[in-house]
Amino acid sequence: MRGAFLLLLLPVTLVSADTCSTLAKTTDIDVAFPVSIDYISEQKKYWSSSCVALKPSCILFPTSAADVSVILQAINDSDENFAVKSGGHNPNNYFSSVDGGPLISTARLNQASLDANTGVLRMGPGNRLDDIAAKLDGSGWTFVGGRIGNTGTGGLILGGGLSYMSGQYGWAASSALEFEVVLANGTIVTASEKENADLARALRGGGNNFGIVTTYTLQTYRQGNIWGGNVAFLHKDKVASKLLRAVRDFTEYNTDDRAAVIVTAERSTGLVVPDLIDIELIDTWILFLFYDGPTPPADLFRNFTEAGVPISNTVKTRTYSDLIGGSNWVVVKGSVVQIGTETIPMPSSENAGTVMEGIHAHWRDISGKTLLEPGIVASIAYQPFQRSIARQAKARAPDLIDADDDAERLIIEMNYSFLPKPSYNRMANTLEATYTGVRQRVLGWQEEGVLDDVYCPVFMNYGFYRADYWGRLRPESRAFAQEVAAKYDPNGFFRNRTGGWKP
Template identity: 80%
Template sequence: MRKSLVLLLLYTAISRADTCSTIASQTNIDVAYPLELDYIHEQEKYWSTSCISLKPSCILFPTSAAEVSTILQAINEGDESFAVKSGGHNPNNYFSSVASGPLISTARLNEAILNSNTGVLRMGPGNRLDDIAKKLQGSGWTFVGGRIGNTGTGGLMLGGGLSYMSAQYGWAASSALEYEVVLANGTIVTASDTENADLARALRGGGNNFGIVTTYTLQTYRQGNIWGGNVIFKHDDKVASNLLRAVRDFTEYNIDDRAAVIVTAERSTGLVIPELIDIELLDTWILFLFYDGPTPPGNLFRNFTEAGVPIANFAKQRTYSEYISGSNWVVVKGSVVQIGTETIPLPSSQDSDVVMEGIHEHWRSVSSKTLLELGGIASIAYQPFPKAITRQAKARAPDLIDADDGADRLILELNYSFIPQIDYEKMGDVLEETYTGVRQRVLGWQEEGILSDVYCPIFMNYGFYRQNYWERLRPESRAFAQQVAAKYDPNNFFRNRTGGWKP
C-alpha cells in the first residue's frame, strides 16, 4: 500500500512537471513530439542550426490567446524551461529555442485582418514579413517591417524593428497601436496608450520579458510600387573608401525620407548569390537600395551606384512584396549563424575616413580569422540611423530605446556563419572581438574629440547573447522595464524560465 502511494505521488509529480502530456491529455491544443512531421518541420525553421540542434520535449501550436493562456498555466505547474518562437530569426541559443522543455510555436497565430478604410491591421506573431507583405499586396497599404522577408514578426516587433521606412514612420514598434498579451499567470490583457500603457511602452524594445503577445494591432501606410534591389561590387580599396564615405554622407545629408540604404561587405571562401552570380572567392560589397516610390530622383543614390564598376545592378521598380520576399537569399541554410551589433555616433565629414575606414579595417582584420572555417561567411552591414528615425519614433509612441534626435548614428550588424556546431563558442569569441574592438575604438575617438559623446543603445534585434542590451539603454529605461516586469510578472516567471536579455 505504501509503495503504491509513493508511486502515485511520483507519477503525479512527473505529470505536473510535464507540460506536454498535460496539454495533450487535457486540451485540444495540437502537440507535436520528436519524430512527428509537424515537430520536424517546425524545428527546421530556425535561421541557425545551433537552435535546430536544441530539441524541445514537444512543440505546442496554439491558435488563440486563450490557448496560450492554457499553456502558460500548465507550464506554471511545473519547473520546465520553455521558449516562444515566431520566425526563429534570432540565432542566440535558448532565446527562441529550448532543450528538453516545451516550445510554444506561434505559427498558427497567423491572422492578418486589414481595415481597408483606415489601414489598421490586426496581425498575429505567426506571420513572417513576406507573409504580411503578400497578404497586403494590392491593398494600397504597407506595414513598417524589417528588410528580410523570412523574419518573424513577433521578435522583430518586440526588439523595435528597423525598416526601410523607418525614416518616415519610426521603428516597426512605433506603429503598434495595441497589443493582446498573455501574462505569466495566464491572464489576457490589452496594452495600448490608453490601457496598460506602461506595458505597451515596455513591449516596444523590451523583448520577451513581460508576456506573450498574441495579436499586434498596427497602423499601416499608403504605398504603391517601390524601387529597389541589390547592387554588387567587387572589393578594392577605392570602392571601399567610396562606399564608406557614401553611407556616412547619406546618413547626414539625405533629406528624402522615402530613401534607405544598407551597405554590406561580405567575405567568404565560397557563396552563391541569386540571379546567377556565382563567386568562388567572395570579397564583395552588396548594397541594398530602397525608395518608397516607383522611381527615385536621378542623383539620389549616385554616390553608391558610382562607387566603382558594379558586378551587377538589380535595382528596379517592383512591388514591396516582390522586393522583401526577394531578399530571402541572405538566409544561409545549413549553417550556424551568429549576429552581433554596435551603434556608433556618425563621424563628421572631416573625420569620416579615420572612423569609417578604421572600423572597416578592424573588421577585415578580425574576420580574416574566419575565412578558413568550414562554410565560413563574414559580413558587416552599415545601416543609417539618422535623426529622422528618432523624430518619427517619438512622434508616434514611447519606447524603451528612447534615442534622442540630437545626433545621427550608424547601426552596425555583424554576422558570422559557419558549419561546425562544435565551433559555436570559438566563433563567438571572434564575434565578441569584433564588436568589442569597434566599441573600444569609438570610446577612444570620443576621448580624443573625434566622435561626439552621444547615447548609443545597441539594437536588440541584432544583439549577441554576450552583449548586455539593458546596460546600453538609458538607466531610466532599464529601471522602468524592471518596474513593469515586477508589476506584470511578480513571480519572475519569464526571467527564470525562458531565455533572452533580462532587465
C-alpha cells in the same frame, strides 16, 4: 510506512509534471512530439542550425490567445524551461529555442485582417514579413517591417524593428497601436495607449520579458510601387573608401525620408578540402537601396551606384511584396549563424576616414582570420540611424529605446555563418572580439574628441547574447522595464524560465 513514502513522492511528481503530456491528454491544442512530421518541419525553421540542434520536448501549436493561456497555466504547474517562437530568425540559442522543454510555436497564430479604410492591421505573430507583404499586396497599404522576408514579425516588433521606412514612420514597434498579451499567469490583457500603457511601452524594445503577444494591431501606410534592390561591387580599396564615405554622408545630408540604404561587405570561401581544392575567395560589397516611390530623385544614390563598376544590379521599380519576397537569399540555410552589433556616433566629415575606414579595417582583420572555417560567410552592414528615425519614433509611441534626435548615428551589424557546430564557442569569441573591438575604438575616439559622446544603445534585433543590452539603454528605461516586469510578472516566470536578455 510505504503509504507515507508515496505521499512524500506525490508533491515531487506534481511539481515535475510533463506539460506536453498533460496538454495532449486534456486539451485540443495540437501537441507535436519528436519524430512527428509537424515537429520535424517546425524545428527546421530557424535561421541558425545551432537552434535546430536544440530539441524541445514537444512543440505546441496554439491557434488563439485562449490556447496560449492554457499552455502557460500548464507550464506554471511544471518546472520546465520553455521558449516562444515567431519566425526563429534570432540565432541566439535559447532566445526562441529550448532544449528539453516545450516550445510554443506561433505559426498558426497567423491571422491578418486589414481595415481598408483606416489601414489598421490586426495580425498574429505567426506571420513572417513576406507573408504580411503578400497579404497586403494590392491593397494600397504597407507595414513598417524589416528588410528580409523570412523574418518573424513577433521578434522584430518586440526588439524595435528597423525598416526601410523607419525615416518616415520610426521603428516597426512605433506603429503598434495595441497588443493582445497573455501574461505569465494566463490572464489575457490589452496593452495600448488607453489600457496598460506601461506594458505597451515596455513591449516596444523589451523583448520577451513581459508576456506572449498573440495579436498586434498596427497602423499601416499608403504605398504604391517602390524602387529597390541590390547593387554589388568587388571589394577594392577605392570602392571601399567611396562606399564608406557615401554611407556616412547619406546619414548626414539625406533629407528625403523615403530613401534608405544598407551598405554591406561580404567575405566567403568556396568548398575547402585541404591539399585538394584551392580556396575560392568571395570578397564583395552588396548595397541594399530603397525608395518609397516608383523612381528616386536623380542623383540621390549616385555616390553609391557610381562607387565602382557593378558586377550585378537588381534595382528596379516593383511592388514592396516583390522586394521583400525576393530578399531571402541572405539566409544561409544549414549554417550556424551568429549576429552582433554596435551603434556608433556619426563621424564628422573631416574624421570620416579615420572612423569609417578604421572600423572597416578592424573588421577585415578579424574576419580575415576566419576564412578557413568551412562554409564561412562573414559580413558587416553599415546602416544609417538618422535623426528622423528617432523623431518619428517619439512622435508615434513611447518605447524603451528612447533615442533622441540630437545626433546622427550608424548601426553596424556583424555576422558570421559557418557549418561546423563544434566551432560555436570559438566563433562566438571571434564575434565578440569583432563588435567589442568596434566599441573600444569608439570609446577611444570619444576620449580623443574625434567622435561626439552621444547615447548609443545596442539594437536588440541584431544583438549577440553576450552583449549588455539593458546596460546600454538609458538607466531610466531599464528601471522602468524592471517595474513593469515586477507588476505583470511578479513571480519572475519569464525571467526565470525563458532565455533572452533580462532587465
